[in-house]
Amino acid sequence: MTNRGLMSNRPSSLLHSYTWCVVILLLGFCLTSCRSTNNPSKLPFGFLDTPVGGQPIQGKARVSGWAISEDGIQSVEVYVDRDFVGRATIGEARPDVARVYPNLTGSGSSGWSLTLDASLLPEGKRELTVQTRSKRGAYRDLASIPITIIH
Numbered sequence: 001m002t003n004r005g006l007m008s009n010r011p012s013s014l015l016h017s018y019t020w021c022v023v024i025l026l027l028g029f030c031l032t033s034c035r036s037t038n039n040p041s042k043l044p045f046g047f048l049d050t051p052v053g054g055q056p057i058q059g060k061a062r063v064s065g066w067a068i069s070e071d072g073i074q075s076v077e078v079y080v081d082r083d084f085v086g087r088a089t090i091g092e093a094r095p096d097v098a099r100v101y102p103n104l105t106g107s108g109s110s111g112w113s114l115t116l117d118a119s120l121l122p123e124g125k126r127e128l129t130v131q132t133r134s135k136r137g138a139y140r141d142l143a144s145i146p147i148t149i150i151h
Helices: 095-100
Strands: 017-026 030-039 045-050 057-058 060-068 072-079 084-088 091-093 112-119 125-136 139-150
Touching: 045 139, 060 072, 060 125, 060 139, 072 091, 072 112, 084 112
Parallel strands: 057 139
Antiparallel strands: 017 030, 045 060, 060 112, 072 084, 072 125, 091 112, 125 139
16 A cells, blocks of 8 residues: 555645525514535545556556545446446555545545456556545546556
8 A cells, every 4th residue: 555646744724614694584583593514425435545547457457546525425436438437346444545634534444445457457558547426426536547458
């Protein structure tokens, strides 16, 4: 496990606090109700640790990294040449991510991985894309890198 992709200087707060109020004027009376909340509708983020761009892939290869979101991670999916090849296992231990993002729930179990069977893919230069989706439906491409499939 490496610390690749981790920011050493993080913002003091990854969540933004919002307050909204409803004011009703009725027969000369003013009724006010206010509520503060954190806005958790941010994009998930993370990193692809393996493979690295340009790496030749042969046989069964591990595709792995980490992904976090204020909303939690629903899925991490892997594509080759924009074709779906599999859904990664999520929830793997990542104490390195937890150290950098201690205030984000789930950062310590933000790891994900998938075993890619290169023998099922056409030989040659390909594009590997990893996409993550939060539990509230926000999604982001974590990486899109060139790979070479070798049989």
